Amino acid sequence: MSYFDILDYIDKEKFNSNSEHVSSINIQQKLILNETTGSDSVAFIPAHLGTVKAKVADLAKKKRDWKIEILEQDNDREVSFEDALKIVVPNDHWDSFCSIFDSAPSNNNYINLNSLLNETMEEEMQDLRKELRVALAHLYDESEFRKLNKNSGIWKWVFGAVSYNTKGKGISTPVTQENKGKDIQKLYDKLLEVYGSDRGNLEMIIEAIKDKKPLNTFGVFKGYDFLYGTRIYSKYHRVNLYFESLVDMSYHISETIYVPKNSDLLDKIVEESREVKVVRNIIYPKGGAFTSRFLQVLSDTIEDLETEEGEE
Numbered sequence: 643m644s645y646f647d648i649l650d651y652i653d654k655e656k657f658n659s660n661s662e663h664v665s666s667i668n669i670q671q672k673l674i675l676n677e678t679t680g681s682d683s684v685a686f687i688p689a690h691l692g693t694v695k696a697k698v699a700d701l702a703k704k705k706r707d708w709k710i711e712i713l714e715q716d717n718d719r720e721v722s723f724e725d726a727l728k729i730v731v732p733n734d735h736w737d738s739f740c741s742i743f744d745s746a747p748s749n750n751n752y753i754n755l756n757s758l759l760n761e762t763m764e765e766e767m768q769d770l771r772k773e774l775r776v777a778l779a780h781l782y783d784e785s786e787f788r789k790l791n792k793n794s795g796i797w798k799w800v801f802g803a804v805s806y807n808t809k810g811k812g813i814s815t816p817v818t819q820e821n822k823g824k825d826i827q828k829l830y831d832k833l834l835e836v837y838g839s840d841r842g843n844l845e846m847i848i849e850a851i852k853d854k855k856p857l858n859t860f861g862v863f864k865g866y867d868f869l870y871g872t873r874i875y876s877k878y879h880r881v882n883l884y885f886e887s888l889v890d891m892s893y894h895i896s897e898t899i900y901v902p903k904n905s906d907l908l909d910k911i912v913e914e915s916r917e918v919k920v921v922r923n924i925i926y927p928k929g930g931a932f933t934s935r936f937l938q939v940l941s942d943t944i945e946d947l948e949t950e951e952g953e954e
Contacts, residue, residue, distance in 0.1 A: 686731045688738045694729060695742050699762040701726055702755035712749040721747055763841075770844045775830055777851040782817060782826055784854070786895050787870055790887045793897065793931055794819055794872050797885045800937050801876040807884070808873045814865060815888065819872035829862075836862055856891045867891070878941070879948045881907065887931070897932050899925040899940070907947060915939050 686694050701708060701723055713720040719736065721729045731739045740746040747753050781787075797803075808818040816832075817825040837843040837860075847860055857863040871888035884900040901907055901923050908920050917936045918925050927936065 682726065683728045683730065686729050686735060686739050688735055691738065691742070694739070695758070696762075697727060697729075698723075698742060698755065699758055702759035702762065706756050706759065707752045707754050710747045710749065710751055710753050712747065767839070767841060767844075770841065770848065771834060771838060774833060774844060774848055774851075777848050778826055778830055778833075781851050781854075782822065782870065784893070786889050786893050789931065790819060790870060790872070790889055790895055794874065794885070794887055796934055796937060797874060797876070797887075800941055801878045801883060801885070803874045804877050805875045806873065807875055808871060813868065813871060813873055813886070813888065815868040815871045816863070816866055817870050819870065819887075832862055854893055858891045863891070869893070879944050881944050895931050897927055897930070899932070901925065907944060910943050910947065911940065914943055 682697070684690075684694055684697055704726075708723045708726075711722040713722070718730055718732045721731055721739075723729075729739070742758065743753060743755075744757050745753075806818070806820045808815070808820065816829045833847065837847060843860075847857070849855075850857055850860070857869065858866065863869075868888045868890050871886070874885045876883045876885065881904060882902055884902075885897070886900070887895065887897045889895050903923075908923065908925070911918065911925060912920055915936055917929070917933060918927050920926070925940075927933070
């Protein structure tokens with residue numbers, strides 16, 4: 643490339659750059675002018691397609707049909723939706739702008755925004771469904787649920803676990819600790835089946851979950867007494883134990899230990915610990931949940947009774 647060719651190339655680049663700069667300034671000036679006249683205005687570029695689309699969708703929520711006026715300039719078009727919205731569209735991006743609509747806008751004609759409205763509403767519903775999934779995941783990671791996970795883990799570490807008896811046995815909960823992931827997915831699917839197309843109920847249930855309000859006001863939860871729980875059957879030194887830990891609809895944790903046919907153990911527990919009370923064959927913690935200290939007392943007491951029986 644010769645010296646003069648290089649100079650010519652540089653001049654062209656300066657011209658193109660300057661033209662784009664001038665075009666940008668012109669658009670900004672038009673937006674400022676529209677702001678002073680009270681018209682809602684926005685400049686269209688492909689990178690801001692979502693923003694412009696949202697503004698047009700807002701119009702669609704007010705009414706379906708809008709009269710369009712298009713003022714063609716040298717470098718752009720000013721598209722007015724009556725007195726509600728004005729969009730400055732550079733000529734280079736006109737086709738991209740028209741992709742928002744079923745057909746290209748034309749001057750002094752009406753455009754129907756029905757399909758855009760339907761598309762926007764479905765996108766919003768999809769966002770709500772995703773928000774519901776996230777809300778459920780966060781709910782079952784709240785402190786009460788983590789405490790239940792911790793307590794059941796300590797129980798299994800000390801006494802072992804022969805089996806889980808959470809389903810049935812008078813326990814009604816949509817999510818069990820032992821099948822947490824699968825049960826949350828089933829609950830989510832059920833909520834979508836019932837409320838997936840009902841925006842109002844979706845918004846209300848998401849708000850209730852986030853604010854930790856009682857959920858049994860919603861039909862899906864009405865058949866349950868608890869939100870979360872586990873019932874573990876353990877056999878420790880020939881003693882049958884049933885540990886139960888539950889989170890109710892008011893987000894309170896409660897625990898019990900059922901000890902069938904072992905009055906000696908229950909009598910000894912009453913003597914050894916002030917943290918619990920015994921009613922028939924059931925041990926109740928006075929503070930809602932058993933402490934690690936009491937579980938150690940229970941373990942030691944069972945072992946001591948076994949030793950005493952062996953000596954006899």
